[in-house]
Amino acid sequence: MNETASTPSASAETATLGGGCFWCLEAVFQQLDGVLSVESGYAGGSVLNPAYRQVCSGTTGHAEVCQIRFDPQRITFPELLNVFWKIHNPTTLNQQGNDVGTQYRSVIFHHTPCQRDAALASRASAEASGLWPDPVVTEVTELTDFFPAERDHQNYFQNNQREAYCAYVIRPKLEHLRADFPELLKSADKK
Numbered sequence: 001m002n003e004t005a006s007t008p009s010a011s012a013e014t015a016t017l018g019g020g021c022f023w024c025l026e027a028v029f030q031q032l033d034g035v036l037s038v039e040s041g042y043a044g045g046s047v048l049n050p051a052y053r054q055v056c057s058g059t060t061g062h063a064e065v066c067q068i069r070f071d072p073q074r075i076t077f078p079e080l081l082n083v084f085w086k087i088h089n090p091t092t093l094n095q096q097g098n099d100v101g102t103q104y105r106s107v108i109f110h111h112t113p114c115q116r117d118a119a120l121a122s123r124a125s126a127e128a129s130g131l132w133p134d135p136v137v138t139e140v141t142e143l144t145d146f147f148p149a150e151r152d153h154q155n156y157f158q159n160n161q162r163e164a165y166c167a168y169v170i171r172p173k174l175e176h177l178r179a180d181f182p183e184l185l186k187s188a189d190k191k
Helices: 024-028 052-056 077-087 114-127 164-180
Strands: 015-019 033-044 062-070 107-112 141-142 145-148
Touching: 015 024, 015 077, 024 033, 024 062, 024 077, 024 164, 052 141, 062 077, 062 107, 062 145, 077 141, 077 164, 107 114
Parallel strands: 107 141
Antiparallel strands: 015 062, 015 107, 033 062, 033 145
């Protein structure tokens, strides 16, 4: 798990989101002011403590997700969702770009009834925005279990910036984040 330099608030909350490869989501959410930590992992399936290769097989029912601890006094759950809608395509069923399979589905795992209500409202707003020509297929479902991914999947972009996937897939998402949400970035990331 990547802890930021921020001191966690006593009222820290957790969001769990899936929108394709967890490396992309992790790199984006780590840039946001108020995000205390981001951990890549798996959720939504039936296999306990799955391994990456099992999840990639598409047989576990798990999605690649990021679990995001955040300070709601600095960034709200709806603000996290606004970023979520912009950094992936929520209209492609079980696919993000070249990543295909149920493990890459668009999903919001809510932790509380308030998060569920906010997620449903945010999804309806995203659908009505006209940003995409196709219907939004993002699932909104209760989180039952979260299983952290292996260590080599944590902080992937930070540790592998020269890899082709990081340069051609993750870096453009970070550039869009800086252009679309400069007010949400940590001070050092606004440059």
